[in-house]
Amino acid sequence: MSKIDYLASGFIEPLKTYVQELDLPAAELLGEMRQELESPNVSAQRFCQLLESVWQLDPVDALGVRLGLSVQPRHFGVLGYMVSSCGTLGQALARYHRYHALLQGGLVSRAWLRDGVLYMRWTQAVANTPLASEFSLAGFVSLCQTLIGRPVTPLRAGLPFPRPRDGSVYQVLLGCPVDFDRSAIELAIPAHLLALSISSKDPYLLRLLEQQAQALLEQAPRLEGGHMGAFFSRVQEQIVESMKNGDVSAESVAQALGCPLRTFYRQLRTAGYSYRGLLAHTRHTLARQYLADPALAQTDVALLLGYSEQSSFIRAFRSWTGTTPGAYRAGLARKGKDASGRDHGE
Incomplete structure (x- = not known):
């Protein structure tokens, strides 16, 4: 991770909440998280270090997914407030794609529709550790679920690292088959979800x-x-x-x-x-x-x-x-x- 990139510091909040709710012995780590949260941005490398520190305290399978599923729109900074103000999920995802450089400079994404399915692929130049990739995938799923106020069951997901010892836990948590060793983070959802309205539209x-x-x-x-x-x-x-x-x-x-x-x-x-x-x-x-x-x-x-x-x-x-x-x-x-x-x- 030699490059420098930044992302919204709000993503640290789910990590801090997880450590506090499990009452993990991490007073110093919590202090570091609070300090990072005082700034609107955190370096991608630092965020990956914080993720790794939480895993060292609680080395459970698919920790990044567990943490990402608690992400809320507000954690995405100004981009989160923007998509929350859209009328439909389709409008929100279009703006997410257009302005994602404000969320993370090294984020490169692509989306396309085919046969009633919305396919998405994205890479993260710096926040590309297995934990960070898991977190990003699950955080995006959580964002969609929160926007439309109902569960989003993906059709399929993919992660850019080798299949872990127990890959089945990923399918249980995400509710869909998960492929590993992919070239990017991948997600496929039913296209009809794009027409669902967002209650917080403004x-x-x-x-x-x-x-x-x-x-x-x-x-x-x-x-x-x-x-x-x-x-x-x-x-x-x-x-x-x-x-x-x-x-x-x-x-x-x-x-x-x-x-x-x-x-x-x-x-x-x-x-x-x-x-x-x-x-x-x-x-x-x-x-x-x-x-x-x-x-x-x-x-x-x-x-x-x-x-x-x-x-x-x-x-x-x-x-x-x-x-x-x-x-x-x-x-x-x-x-x-x-x-x-x-x-x-x-």
Whole structure:
């Protein structure tokens, strides 16, 4: 595992709960998990180490599956909230596929429909140990089950490691035949499940979360690949998270990431960024996304971007674009009229 990748730290929560419920002797490990949970992301290598530590405490068969089956949408971070806001499972899985880079940079997935079956295959560049692969497969099954509020019985599953001594436990836990020694993690489910509705659907929240996700993905390629690309993504995600409580200071973001402030500044300089410039760039990108949504009031946009005063947002937006948020939104409305063939005088 020489590459560096990150995933949502929420995936540590099922591990922590498992250790606590079994009352395993792991006070130090629990402390390490709590510390990792303070950041929105955890390195894939570190997550694999935590999985291995739990297995050392309780070396049961298919431990990764057992842990993954307790995963909830909230553990997937912003992607989990997004898919929970979709109308159907099909819509949720389409967005999962589109935005999975926000969940784990090294995740490569493919899905296709054939003869009434949805087939899925995915690989994880760094989180690719047997335990992590089991966890990923079972976590995805659990996500689908939670979204539609009923059990999902897969038709077949596959895992990229040799068949263990007792492979039958995997079939018992997942409820379907499981193949081993595959080239990727595999899952097949009945296609009719895609039409089932999600009770927590929220079109307004979905639109908002999708705007955030799209804006972040559009910026990601600038530093894609390597350690600095991963660090850049973590900082950006933490900035968006910190906007919720209005504290987007470098000190607050660095602390949330568990990074000393001097190291934080140095890594940003190495990537060619200043923190102030990155914060402004992220706010500017999200502001344009939010202002394009007529359902959002300008005061809502200011709050979403972490401004306590609307006047501060107006000044900042003018410095980025040379115009006010209101004028920018009016310009978008005029373009919309032009696109629909209407005359400005109508």
